Amino acid sequence: xxxxxxxxxxxxLGISDLDPSEIELILDTAVAMKEIGTRTIKKVxxxxxxxxVNLFFEASTRTRLSFELxxxxxxxxxxxxxxxxxxxxxxxxxxxxxRTLEAMSPDIIVLRHPxxxxxxxxxxxxxxxxxxxxxxxxEHPTQALxxxxxxxxxxxxxxxLKVAIVGDLMHSRVLRSxxxxxxxxxxxxxxxxxxxxxxxxxxxxGVHVTYSLDEAVKDADVVMMLRLQHERMNGMFLPSLRxxxxxxGLTRERLKHAAPDVIVMHPGPMNRGVExxxxxxxxxxxxILDQVANGVAVRMAVLYLLAGEDxxx
Amino acid sequence: xxxxxxxxxxxxxxxxxVIDPRSGRDGHFDLRIEGGRIAAIGKDxxxxxxxxxxxxxxxxxxxxxxDMHVHLREPGQEHKETIATGTWSAVAGGFxxxxxxxxxxxxxxxxxxxxxxxxxAAEANFARVYPIGAVSIGSQGSQLTEMGDLRTAGCVAFxxxxxxxxxxxxxxxxxxxxxxxxxxxxxxCEDPSLKGDGVAHEGAVASMLGLRGIPSVAESIMAExxxxxxELTGGRVHLAHMSARQTLRAVRDGKSRGVKVTCEVxxxxxxxxxxxxxxxxxxxxxxxxxxxLREEAxxxxxxxxxxxxxxxxxxxxxxxxxxxxxxxTFDHAPFGIVGLETxxxxxxxxxxxxxxxxxxxxVELLSCRPAELLRIPGGTITVGAPAxxxxxxxxxxxxxxxxxxxxxxxxxxxxGWTLKGAAAATIVGGRVLYTNPAIPGAASLTxxxxx
Numbered sequence: 001x002x003x004x005x006x007x008x009x010x011x012x013l014g015i016s017d018l019d020p021s022e023i024e025l026i027l028d029t030a031v032a033m034k035e036i037g038t039r040t041i042k043k044v045x046x047x048x049x050x051x052x053v054n055l056f057f058e059a060s061t062r063t064r065l066s067f068e069l070x071x072x073x074x075x076x077x078x079x080x081x082x083x084x085x086x087x088x089x090x091x092x093x094x095x096x097x098x099r100t101l102e103a104m105s106p107d108i109i110v111l112r113h114p115x116x117x118x119x120x121x122x123x124x125x126x127x128x129x130x131x132x133x134x135x136x137x138x139e140h141p142t143q144a145l146x147x148x149x150x151x152x153x154x155x156x157x158x159x160x161l162k163v164a165i166v167g168d169l170m171h172s173r174v175l176r177s178x179x180x181x182x183x184x185x186x187x188x189x190x191x192x193x194x195x196x197x198x199x200x201x202x203x204x205x206g207v208h209v210t211y212s213l214d215e216a217v218k219d220a221d222v223v224m225m226l227r228l229q230h231e232r233m234n235g236m237f238l239p240s241l242r243x244x245x246x247x248x249g250l251t252r253e254r255l256k257h258a259a260p261d262v263i264v265m266h267p268g269p270m271n272r273g274v275e276x277x278x279x280x281x282x283x284x285x286x287x288i289l290d291q292v293a294n295g296v297a298v299r300m301a302v303l304y305l306l307a308g309e310d311x312x313x
Numbered sequence: 314x315x316x317x318x319x320x321x322x323x324x325x326x327x328x329x330x331v332i333d334p335r336s337g338r339d340g341h342f343d344l345r346i347e348g349g350r351i352a353a354i355g356k357d358x359x360x361x362x363x364x365x366x367x368x369x370x371x372x373x374x375x376x377x378x379x380d381m382h383v384h385l386r387e388p389g390q391e392h393k394e395t396i397a398t399g400t401w402s403a404v405a406g407g408f409x410x411x412x413x414x415x416x417x418x419x420x421x422x423x424x425x426x427x428x429x430x431x432x433x434a435a436e437a438n439f440a441r442v443y444p445i446g447a448v449s450i451g452s453q454g455s456q457l458t459e460m461g462d463l464r465t466a467g468c469v470a471f472x473x474x475x476x477x478x479x480x481x482x483x484x485x486x487x488x489x490x491x492x493x494x495x496x497x498x499x500x501x502c503e504d505p506s507l508k509g510d511g512v513a514h515e516g517a518v519a520s521m522l523g524l525r526g527i528p529s530v531a532e533s534i535m536a537e538x539x540x541x542x543x544e545l546t547g548g549r550v551h552l553a554h555m556s557a558r559q560t561l562r563a564v565r566d567g568k569s570r571g572v573k574v575t576c577e578v579x580x581x582x583x584x585x586x587x588x589x590x591x592x593x594x595x596x597x598x599x600x601x602x603x604x605x606l607r608e609e610a611x612x613x614x615x616x617x618x619x620x621x622x623x624x625x626x627x628x629x630x631x632x633x634x635x636x637x638x639x640x641x642t643f644d645h646a647p648f649g650i651v652g653l654e655t656x657x658x659x660x661x662x663x664x665x666x667x668x669x670x671x672x673x674x675x676v677e678l679l680s681c682r683p684a685e686l687l688r689i690p691g692g693t694i695t696v697g698a699p700a701x702x703x704x705x706x707x708x709x710x711x712x713x714x715x716x717x718x719x720x721x722x723x724x725x726x727x728x729g730w731t732l733k734g735a736a737a738a739t740i741v742g743g744r745v746l747y748t749n750p751a752i753p754g755a756a757s758l759t760x761x762x763x764x
Contacts, residue, residue: 013594093637093640093641094641094642095640095641114644115642115643115644115645116522116523116642116643116644117595117596117642117643118642120594120596121594121596121641121642121643124594135523136523136524137524137525138523138524139523170520173523176521176523199520199521200516200517200519200520200526201516201517201520201521202520204517235509
């Protein structure tokens, strides 16, 4: 495989559009970007004069702040809009909102939207580059990239590792992007969660599906826990949070079956005592805060590769 | 029923290949049309001074096609379609008659709405319109409509289409009551709890696209309920727009037991699967319909059902939506696609030329059976009956252009498809209402005095 020097698309809609060399390129670029965050003056002019709009139609703290910080460290001009403060509450459609923004000539639009495929809709008519910051239950590509960067940092590689992903798989865009990325990079992926929250078609992607947490965790190099949303209790998916924790909650005891140097990840926000015990979340195997730090670096890399031109960071 | 009979002109449609399954005709015949009705059928009929129109070689004259599942949207949603634009779309697609669904605003649950629809249809004077009344008031699922009154006003069937008949008890009563008038109940089979807020077929494709699923059994469970109730009551149930192989299995079981169950399939369910949702940028809202596009095994089951005779009718489920409504995210866009003008090319190309069924069998699916199920005129060419005829050009190649559809709405997933076979002309009550400009020779079917 020849190493990619740029991304083929001017959008980042999902991991499904990236090939392994593009994933490597983003991760390698992120390593360089991460160094910027260690400087006293944490800013480079890579995107000076470029405009990035952060369009968030769904509640978000870490992803929105992470993108904003990434944009600022690259010297881009940024604007942020959240659904509650926009014309959306006046009944404006997504397409019209974005056409209005585009009239102000942004270079990149970062979109978080509760409907799967929303960034794909924009890509059919937008002049700006679209970065998917999470669409419905579909993809969250920058999360999967920052997870991969975190794993690579700790393990030195991706190929050949055993990664367990555990939780509400059906409703998780983090799951979909991670499965796509990790399988492309030669990782052995096991997924685990209640049968009622198991999406169809995962086995066809070469993923091992199990309903046993012990089986998923056994000898795993990485255990990635997903957030269980409380509203899942209403859809008759689960009998109780108590039982969920008993069957699928990650405790120190259950982690003993993993590889000795296992790392524990979580995309946040966590439900302590539901999917993960605090002792594990705050323990020595946890890299949850590393993930947050790497989020900024990965988003800098993505923005730079999509909007920067011939500028060395 | 609208009366579009032309009482003045007499003419002869000369030497066309006529396929009329119910009379057993398949050969070249002359049809003499007088006063809007078929006056004579035979070889070398004398033209004795009346105008004569030669049918070009390769064209086929059939009984007028009937689409028994159409949403005309009027009253209430005229921005999507009107009775005039919808019946013109029908004529442009080769249909001489349509049955229109009651989910208008207001719902067609009273004779006054039925009369309004028929009045508008008569004013438009294109395809004939047969209204279908609601099963329950407002299609709310609690109280039966005045079916006797609706029947007298002109309704030919009852349905709460868009919603399934809400409870087993209501369905039982509807089947019993409607059977007094020998009228079928048309069911949109879908268990609401299993459908949930799904937007696409529950399967690997929706799963990876992050779209909420509608399982196939949401349809088949309701079908099994209704078939059991038809068996209990002796009433006639007709399953609309079947999509799932499990539903077809239930229909076959019911038919083998002698239950009065019939069913229809829409062209998109035997031509497309959910895989299409992944094409291009993905999430094309013109691929969002209810029931959803299902898997290849389901598509193949529909083709097999058409081949072996288990499926009675092809209907379009013509569901116009304004472009603004479809320009939303997949979750928010409404269900449905237009179908009147794409049906015949899809059927001839994908079923007849593909060797699945004969042209004669296609005429049964698109004309004979709908007429028989709804107990309406047509479905065969007989002396004395209104001259409702469709002229097909089975070997003509056409390219579908959504923008060029005459329907008020353009929400078709078949834009750009090149298909072999189309309607060349549509004749209603002896009047040549439409000749297809895309087909060489079709214009010659326009009688000279109409030029």
